[in-house]
Amino acid sequence: MPDLDVLADPSDPAVQRLSDLAKPARGTVRTAIVEDQEPLVQALRAGVRFVEVYGESTREFPGDLAALCAELGVTVRLVEPAVLTKVFRSEKRPKVFGVANIPAPARFSALAEGTGDVLVLDGVKIVGNIGAIVRTAVGLGARGVVLVDSDLPTIADRRVVRASRGHVFSLPVLLETRERVARWLGESGLRVVDVDMDGSLSPESLGALEGDVALLLGAEKTGASDVLQDLAADTVSVPIDSRVESLNVSVVAGIVLYARSRRSA
Template sequence: MPEPALLSDPSDPAVQRLADLAKPSRGSVRTAIVEDQEPLVQALRAGVRFVEVYGESTRELPADVAALCAEHGVPVRLVEPAVLTKVFRSEKRPKVFGVANVPAPARFSALADGTGDVLVLDGVKIVGNIGAIVRTAVGLGARGVVLVDSDLPTIVDRRLVRASRGHVFSVPVLLETRERVTRWLTDAGLRVVDVDMDGSLSPESLGALDEDVALLLGAEKTGASDALQGLATDTVSVPIDSRVESLNVSVVAGIVLYARTRRGR
């Protein structure tokens, strides 16, 4: 790979373009910033196409990032610290980041041929929780994650990419309406298990369900909507000490997904 070019002038038009990408966006975007080493590596491994990758000029580009950029033909440019300050303002400055072409939104067809359970998050809005669940879903073999009423405009939301450590690109993550999810679950014939504080079954009982299921989780305080809960044939709860009101939804997701890995054993 040729020697990386250096971006050193804060007044360079390229710097302003990067600064615009770093701003929060609610609309449709074609390119987005993926920051920090692990998310960048996971996105490159998942086949996300990058316009360019940038590294701080005072540091050596991480070896795995450099190797993946060379493998995929992604141009690399070094950036002076003053330029990074202008791009990211008062935010924590990443030492390495890339500008990626936003992948096409995942559709239900992406789940049709896969294996593993599907997580349906209904009304879960805290991005850190969503990212943690996506990362856990990848680690424990889920087929995909469907987000309903998440308030996220795109899966390349920088907060979500960061919270999932880049694994939002490793598994299909769908942004869908409650109505479309209801139709898909009905048409797909996927058994729906509602994970709820008042569920009648324990997580261990999930191991007795041999087929793939849709695990429905709602917000910590309110649970899933009546419309989706009405599709559930089973309800599961995680027993906890009475001194604790509830568990974080990402913790519950990890418990039930792990319980699902024990099926057949």
């Protein structure tokens, strides 16, 4: 591996730019930090354009990541530990990270191009759950994920990228209003299935539903909104022991997606 440029001066303007990016995003942002090796690799493979990728100067830079960056023409630089401390402050600092140009927001048209079920998350706000669901959606062949009332300013939120292991860039993830989603669902032709504690169908019965569907999931405590539930042709629930009040929404999403993935087995 050739010698790499080292960012060593904490007063370097480039360090301040990185520090600004490490702060929580507010308003419109065009670049974001993607941290850790797996999310970086997944984002690069998904076609996300990176300004630069960085590694800690006291550690060996991962060879496969270096090769991928070289293949895609992405500059790699090393960073001294003191600089990383300034950038990430009290946070756990990543061994490798990159500055990515945030892709343009996905639109409903992107969902018309693929196959597979669509997940609609209505009022799901916990970023760890969103990231886990997105990762599961990719793993089990979903077409895309639509986020309603998530409070996220961008899908490139560092926490979501981390929780999804970079797969938030691997399929269309939309940030949309409830009204626009309701209109799209009405026009899409997709059968809407509401995943709810009081559903009449079991997960196993999802395999009998022909064609792609829209799986509607709400927050664990409140469920989906009436506006979107009213569009559902079917309701499904996951039976659980009475000692457990409810299941985490990311767990439920995994169960119903797996049930749907088995329909052609």
